[in-house]
Amino acid sequence: MKKLLACALAAALSATSVQAQQAPPSSQVQPIDGIVAIVDEDVVLRSELDRAMQNILSQYAGREAQLPPRDVLERQVIERLVLLKLQVARAESSGVRVTSQEVDQALANIAGQNGISIDQLSAQLARDGSTFDEFRTSIREELLVQKMRQRYAQTRVSVSDAEIDAAMEAQQAGGVQYRLAHILVALPEGATPEQIKTAQGKIDGIKSLLDRGEMDFAAAAVRYSDSPNALEGGDLGWRSSDEIPSAFVQMVSNMSPGQVSDPLRGPSGFQLLQMVESRNASQDASGQTVTQYKASHILVRVDEQTSDAEAKAKIDTLAARLAGGADFAELAGQESQDLNSKVRGGDLGWFNADAFGLEFGGQITRLGDDEVSQPFRTSTGWHIIKRTGSRQTDVNAQNKRNQIAETIGRRKLEDEWNRYLRELRGEAYVDIRVGPQAADNATGG
Template identity: 60%
Template sequence: MTKSFPVLLASLLAVSSVSAPLQVLAQEAQPLDRIAAVVDEDVILQSELQRAIANIKAQYAGREAQLPPDDVLSRQVLERLVLVKLQVARAQGSGIRVSDQELAQAMNAIAQQNGSTLDALRQRLASDGIDFNDFRASVRDEITVQRLRQSFAQSRISVSEGEVDAALKQQADAGNQFHLAHILVALPDGASAEQIATGQKKADGVKALLDKGELDFNAAAVRYSDSPNALEGGDLGWRTLDEIPAAFAQTMQQMKPGEVVGPIRGPSGFQLLKLVEVRDASAAAGTHTVTEYHGRHILVRVDDAQSDAAAKAKIDTLRARIAGGADFQQVAKESSEDTNSKGQGGDLGWFPADAFGPAFGQQVAGIQDGGVSQPFRTDAGWHIVQRVGTRQTDVGSDNQRAQVRETIGRRKLEDEYNRFLQELRGEAYVSFRSGDRAENTATPPQS
């Protein structure tokens, strides 16, 4: 897909992603007359909600235990769909439009990413019980939301050269950077004593489950966090000390990777914070080079036509052939299901470690030049990767400044846009029709 049409966002749950087979999205997606929610002058149908839930479950295939109970997941997904409706309405009210030509280009890109033509995609959607016009409307909504976010960033987010200079100096002076994840138990503005006590009890209960080892942190975030990034496991990315709340900063320096602190009361509610890993910030700031890898891979997809178990068995067989002396490139040409690299013997060229996601990066970094990884799973399916070579590439000071500027802007946008969404949601008329809705999405058992 071209950069102009980032139409497969995780935030728009009603639209198919590359990793979510279209057939999965059709499960329980037959049109229903029931209304799940009224959002100002618009509605969310029960069928829309079921498609969105199916999409989330497809993304968590093989990790279903990390998802909350169905009733909690349904409320979380419905709330996200409400936000999509509100954003589309605000965008349209601001004059943001997606032309038919732009939509057609996006639809063609989606078809290509699913390995088919637009006509074939239309037929596949029909066979899976998905109305093509509804699908097009969902894609148009997604592009519209992305345009609204871009417009918001252009009008409200700016990064000065002074901020970039300060960040570069801070990187050079700072001892470490911290990769964090969090769980938020939100409290409303002006929370009553009873609401505070309930929030404290829920946060304590989540911490108790983590301490007992009954849930890992990512799964607990998906189940219990009220943060917008809950379904992403609460990941906050890399932060320097001054980007960490003061209540956590001093403690963070004494922690070891994997430890969790909290709950601590903050402006938004009670937070649990996990230290995922630590890196030397000064070393990162002092170098203008990055490590790049030359690699080849073989992919066996997991989709509606091939189960996870069947794909795993196939990749194990291919790995055994290569271990027995078969040529990696020849096996890739014969058996890889990545159409982009298959014809080149699985060759991916030169790439930084994070180019294809963290799982891929960990595997290629963990083997020697000439080595072949063990099979590993990503959203696309099962892979094996061969590392051909490594090199150090000079990214230059200009590129470093651009990366820092982008990082600052992204964090500003994240904070400001989340506040904008809260305001949008608070001003809207929303009536849920799919059952009773509690303020807290789930309450864990108490220790």
């Protein structure tokens, strides 16, 4: 059915394009964009590809020699646009929403960061060959994907105290950070022996080019890598040891700046890692203390499927059950819609008063230990919280734990998100309609 809808849409658009192009000049009919790819029930238009290509070429002005041949670059850019279409469609179908006010605020922030007004931003876009409406649409899509990624992180990624303790112990010796880059030769799920052999040959060939000095690492990444960050030269940014997959930590710590690893086999394919540079992480010794709280909560979300009144009615029912003697942890495990804490009976662990927003913080500070709040509203929905403890904590030590928890979470999210994108791409119907092998490019279910 997905293929039929996609093909029908493409046929309709193609027919409209032909009719528009055949119409007499006096009709003033503008021909519709050509289609460069079909993505499920959506399409990537030639104008979208041209704009994205122009952005890349502008970024590489004066360094065009680092870019691959135009047909290879077009294919890389099309793949980015395909992934964006798939993510936007999945976000919208999952109930993720971005309001006009959120888009307006993002645009105002962009203009402010560049020291210009919205009107000046619009004029700048016009000079660059784009329109304000196109830019607004792209910002909305970025916000949608960001929200979906945040939702994904909340439901799929968690960091345990044991992981943080282990990372802190490992960092006692040095606290070194590494700036890394990589080149990926991707493999599909369930790759055949022939596909593995081909990928192995490609990664070995790239390594040989680098060893012979025929190309620098960043240029090779742009030309050959299948990673989403290929056009950034494969740059992975600065990472501490807890942000690097454990299988690679020892290898990276023994590499010199500029050194490139031998080919490595990972879950997404073969890759080469370059250790660009390293540095010592700065240490903060403020010695200040702060009050922290330990609590559990029950959440009933307000969203597209559940109105505020419905959520309020449900949380009031749960409050009545607690007043009647129901066990808080058991009830949270059964009824809470915070999937991250639900599996722990609603336990949120230790946190600062402002960690979950002003409304939440105001409630937790007014409670005594072992007291349960009345239902209250936040931007997420309706909550009941039970405060289970409080303590004075060294700010520096807690900041360190928070930083480590964030870096571990970021690494986990990156791994999970990349796996999710591969699944999303693999399940989609995608038909690339440009390039020498366009006719053989239809993929997906």
